[in-house]
Amino acid sequence: MSDNDHEAATTTPEQQTHSSRRVNALAQRIGARHYLEIGVSTGRTFRTVEMAERVGVDPRFLFDTDAVANAATRLHAMTSDRFFAEAAGTAPFDIVFIDGLHVFEQVVRDLTNTLAWTGWRSAILIDDTIPNDVFSALPSQRDALRLRKESGGKSNAWHGDVFKIAFLIHDFFPFLDYRTIVGSGNPQTLAWRAASPMRKPVFDSLERISRLTWFDLKAHDAVLRRASEQEAIDLCAQAIEARQGAAS
Numbered sequence: 526m527s528d529n530d531h532e533a534a535t536t537t538p539e540q541q542t543h544s545s546r547r548v549n550a551l552a553q554r555i556g557a558r559h560y561l562e563i564g565v566s567t568g569r570t571f572r573t574v575e576m577a578e579r580v581g582v583d584p585r586f587l588f589d590t591d592a593v594a595n596a597a598t599r600l601h602a603m604t605s606d607r608f609f610a611e612a613a614g615t616a617p618f619d620i621v622f623i624d625g626l627h628v629f630e631q632v633v634r635d636l637t638n639t640l641a642w643t644g645w646r647s648a649i650l651i652d653d654t655i656p657n658d659v660f661s662a663l664p665s666q667r668d669a670l671r672l673r674k675e676s677g678g679k680s681n682a683w684h685g686d687v688f689k690i691a692f693l694i695h696d697f698f699p700f701l702d703y704r705t706i707v708g709s710g711n712p713q714t715l716a717w718r719a720a721s722p723m724r725k726p727v728f729d730s731l732e733r734i735s736r737l738t739w740f741d742l743k744a745h746d747a748v749l750r751r752a753s754e755q756e757a758i759d760l761c762a763q764a765i766e767a768r769q770g771a772a773s
């Protein structure tokens with residue numbers, strides 16, 4: 526066993542990000558083994574995820590991937606679109622963390638591809654689903670930073686228009702249950718397959734959802750289905766555990 530093989534098992538709670546803390550807690554509950562992270566960057570989250578097999582995808586990794594990759598940890602230097610088209614293999618993922626390009630159209634593709642590569646016992650975590658201000662919600666990072674600066678703001682935060690994905694799931698993916706985790710780090714939306722009570726679409730229009738603004742989000746905040754980290758993980762794990770019990 527090489528040093529690389531030990532990496533996933535030796536992280537401390539202090540080393541974990543809020544994302545890997547959530548992924549690891551969920552993985553333990555549902556016995557997840559196969560992880561995919563879309564958008565890895567420096568690997569702060571990826572490298573502290575404790576699962577048997579880890580796959581990372583990023584067109585521009587900001588660390589030495591050769592020092593981390595091994596038989597159980599695969600890193601693909603390519604876009605998520607290319608990964609799903611050419612390199613995703615056939616084994617379904619148990620947990621997918623979507624944190625690549627923070628533009629709605631890309632997140633729609635990442636989520637729909639993820640749905641094809643996950644199953645009824647999988648969980649999907651989507652990053653940056655609550656922008657912190659009107660600028661942060663703009664699809665262009667350059668516009669967001671420029672316009673905020675012109676208005677006297679100092680922050681460099683940019684969430685993009687990922688928040689629209691909650692509206693898409695709410696109105697068009699009735700087979701997914703979801704909660705948006707708030708109050709313990711960057712908000713993220715956790716989704717899982719579930720037969721749940723029928724939801725009445727809010728907009729019922731793909732075109733309308735694609736044009737939503739931060740003000741629309743404010744007016745329809747309930748669509749996010751806010752929950753604490755523990756509550757969201759519990760609900761997701763309970764739905765998956767019930768299925769595991771039924772299958773055994």
Ligand SMILES: C[S@@+](CC[C@H](N)C(=O)[O-])C[C@H]1O[C@@H](n2cnc3c(N)ncnc32)[C@H](O)[C@@H]1O
Nearest residue numbers: 564565566569570583584585604605624625626
């Ligand atoms: C916010 S960072 C990821 C942070 C990381 N998940 C973490 O928690 O430490 C976003 C990353 O997405 C990558 N990215 C941009 N476009 C992408 C695409 N089309 N497919 C996959 N990754 C992409 C960027 O290169 C960047 O490294």
